[in-house]
Amino acid sequence: MTDSQPTPENPDASVPGAGDPAHQQFVAPEAGPTDYSTPNYGESGSSPTAGAPMAPPVPGAEMPAPGNGAPGYGAPAYGAEAPGYGAPAYGAPTYPAGQAGPSSGRSPASGFDITAFVLSILAPLVGLIMGIVATSRARREQRRASGMAAASVWVGAILTAGWIVFSVVMVIVVIAGTAFVSSSVIASLPTNLPTSLPTTSLPRVAPSDETMERFCDAYPVLASDFPALDALNIMELAERPEGAASEEIALLERVSTNSDDLFMISPTDIEDPLLDLTSHSESIARALSNGYSLDASDFTGLARDQRDVVSYVAANCG
Incomplete structure (x- = not known):
């Protein structure tokens, strides 16, 4: 059990001037001693009170207004821009050295693109495959494919589809033609064929x-x-x-x-x-x-x- 300390009946009786009305408006803080010295914001000796300790406030006295000798913490003027918070600048994106950004126009045709276009006419399937490779390469490099590469894809696809359709039609025609010729040959054969072939006997040689x-x-x-x-x-x-x-x-x-x-x-x-x-x-x-x-x-x-x-x-x- 702890001993209780005696509590005075009037806690403000020990404070000097507690009966003064001014003392009731300003109550001294209970914290420890505070250094109210003014920081040196300018050159040495610019203020007569610079570096001098500031006396603690007397109860009932008015607080001094901020002046040259004390730092001012007033609100900033209306319309003034807050320091250090400027608007961010949004410029054009930058790319690493040796890498160009996406271009709005088509890339010039390379030797591979020209070869793909030529083969799309001579060998449509090969040209189609090379054109797809060329356009895929341009997409990975973030640029538009050349006109030759795009044309090789379209020409190769159209001609390849045409060759497939032509081949299927030719196979159907050959099968139908073979069946027609076979049926015609069978129909033209005579129906009264002999059931047995005539036998020819060798001439007998007279015995000696x-x-x-x-x-x-x-x-x-x-x-x-x-x-x-x-x-x-x-x-x-x-x-x-x-x-x-x-x-x-x-x-x-x-x-x-x-x-x-x-x-x-x-x-x-x-x-x-x-x-x-x-x-x-x-x-x-x-x-x-x-x-x-x-x-x-x-x-x-x-x-x-x-x-x-x-x-x-x-x-x-x-």
């Missing part, structure tokens, strides 16, 4: 006398088995049990071997009947040996081949 002599001498070996072949009955052979036709099997195998031997020395015009005779006789012998069912076509072919060989020998061997 030596060949015919050898063939005619070997033929009786084969012909000796023809009477037994004529006696074969397919129905009788089909009813026999397996292994009961050994004589017939031996006959057929002998005919197959003799006809094959005769084929090796025969003239060309009797080769086919001899081959068929060998094949049919061998097929019947195999069926009888293995117990297979007999094929009637083999017997029919065997009889036909036998007749063809007999007829040829009768015509050529005498």
Whole structure:
């Protein structure tokens, strides 16, 4: 608990002249001593009171008016311009050295621009690409593209579009023309074409006398088995049990071997009947040996081949 200080009943009793009415209008500040010395704004000795300390104000006295010896803090005169706040100057923008500002006119045409314009006529697609590159470069440099660069873009674009349209039209025309010609050729073909082409046979070469002599001498070996072949009955052979036709099997195998031997020395015009005779006789012998069912076509072919060989020998061997 802090000790409370005694408070005087009249706080202004200790102040001299507190009862004076003037003292009630001007109350001395409670702050510490203040230096009221006048700063030296001019030359030394310009004011008799320059540098001298200013006496503290006496309660009840009037404040002195600012004069030469004290700084003046009065309001500035009406219409006077406040110092240090002039209007900013807005001049033309400046650019770094070597860089020009944007120009209102078109740039002169460079060699690249001229080349782009020429190629836009000769090779429209290449000229169009070069023109786009030239205009993009001018835009990055903050200048207008030259007339050649702009013209190469327009000319290249128009001619490229024209070439594309022309190419598409030509492709359509070629396809349509090919289809029309094909349909016309097909329509002009005859409708009654033969289903098979005529065959031309080579002229047969007459066998030599030596060949015919050898063939005619070997033929009786084969012909000796023809009477037994004529006696074969397919129905009788089909009813026999397996292994009961050994004589017939031996006959057929002998005919197959003799006809094959005769084929090796025969003239060309009797080769086919001899081959068929060998094949049919061998097929019947195999069926009888293995117990297979007999094929009637083999017997029919065997009889036909036998007749063809007999007829040829009768015509050529005498």
